[in-house]
Amino acid sequence: METQDINQTIEKPTSKKVKKMMLILSKATIDNVYACFILANGARMEGIEAEIFFTFFGLEAVQKKKLEHLHVATVGNPAMHIPTLLGGLPGMESFATSMMKKEMEKLDIPPVGEFIEILEASGAKLWACKLAMDMFHLERKDLVDEISDVLTVGDFYQRAEGENTQLLFI
Amino acid sequence: METTIAGQNINLNPEGYLLDLNQWNPEIAEHIAQEEGIELGEEHWPVLKFLQEQHRQEVALSIRKVGKSGIVNIKEFYALFPGGPLKKASRIAGIPKPASCI
Numbered sequence: 001m002e003t004q005d006i007n008q009t010i011e012k013p014t015s016k017k018v019k020k021m022m023l024i025l026s027k028a029t030i031d032n033v034y035a036c037f038i039l040a041n042g043a044r045m046e047g048i049e050a051e052i053f054f055t056f057f058g059l060e061a062v063q064k065k066k067l068e069h070l071h072v073a074t075v076g077n078p079a080m081h082i083p084t085l086l087g088g089l090p091g092m093e094s095f096a097t098s099m100m101k102k103e104m105e106k107l108d109i110p111p112v113g114e115f116i117e118i119l120e121a122s123g124a125k126l127w128a129c130k131l132a133m134d135m136f137h138l139e140r141k142d143l144v145d146e147i148s149d150v151l152t153v154g155d156f157y158q159r160a161e162g163e164n165t166q167l168l169f170i
Numbered sequence: 171m172e173t174t175i176a177g178q179n180i181n182l183n184p185e186g187y188l189l190d191l192n193q194w195n196p197e198i199a200e201h202i203a204q205e206e207g208i209e210l211g212e213e214h215w216p217v218l219k220f221l222q223e224q225h226r227q228e229v230a231l232s233i234r235k236v237g238k239s240g241i242v243n244i245k246e247f248y249a250l251f252p253g254g255p256l257k258k259a260s261r262i263a264g265i266p267k268p269a270s271c272i
Contacts, residue, residue: 042271045233047253108232108272118234121244 019164020049022156025058027170030070030097030112033061034104036170037115044122052119053156054147055129058170059136062128062143067112071097113144120146125159127151175201187260187267191222194264206251206258214250216241218263225265231256232272 021043025036036052043050060066074080074087074096086092101111110118119126128143128150140150151159160167171182176197181189186202188194199218203210220241224231233256237244251258256268 038271041233044248045254045256045270108230108234108270110234110272114234118237118244121237122233122248 015164017164018043018048018166020051020160020162020166022051022053022160022165022167024053024055024156024167024169025061026056028057028060028066028070029073030100031072032170033058033070033112034109034115036061037112037119038109039168039170040119040124041115041122044119044124049123050119051125051127051156051159053127053129053151055132056135059128059132059138059143061112062116062126062147063138064142064144067116067144070112072100116144116146127156129153129156183266185261185267188264191225191264194222198264199262203262206262207253208251208258208262210262213242213246214262217247217250217259221259221263221265225263230270231260231268232270234272 021039023036023040025033027033036058040050040052054062060070071093072080074082074092075084077087080087080096082092109115116126126147128138128140128147130150130152133139133150140147171184172179173182174180176195178193178195178198180193180198183189186205188198196215200210203214208214217236217239220236220239221231224235229235233244233247236242236247236256236259242250247255247259251262256270260266260268
């Protein structure tokens, strides 16, 4: 056993090329959801495996009733460059979100629902977090069909076994 | 970088993409496909043709656009060109590497 290990080290230094991206999405603001989806899709486009674990508010992105109604945060988001009080006015979030969606459509970025279909078609694996499902009283039928299964954190970590896997929390 | 593929002189960029689509022909495509580990069959050619047409019309390519082409869906596209479909298909089609994240 020992000899074998030594031989492996001498013969072939392990490649550093990323083989698998494991993304954990815990937020439902539209900018975070898109960051996660674009990273997963971009990985598949490079021939890298990609999996997303939807937990806590991230589950909103895969709930049939909610996924097309995600918003950008206009309060507590310094990058919006508007006063916090103004950001809290009724309709501000919707307004900012629709502006953002228009800009994204120009760049050929699909809406959330279509993006989920693209991810599934490209071979990305989508998982829902069991604990968060229980916490929000969600059932499998509340989620889009593209979700492969409901997993525990342990299940998800097991899928991260193997060389050159990267985990990313969003 | 100048090289000879299938008896023809062609110019490639450092990543192996053709610099001039006019130098492209099906034999060159077959050769590049082999380098990418892909055996070109009947279903590949319409996709390559579509990519070339889009390139000539100066349309920025994306996986989404290919999926909506009516020629292949996204699943089929990944199956035809495994391990980075848009990049590999573009290289085989003789067009530049798409600068797309989608």
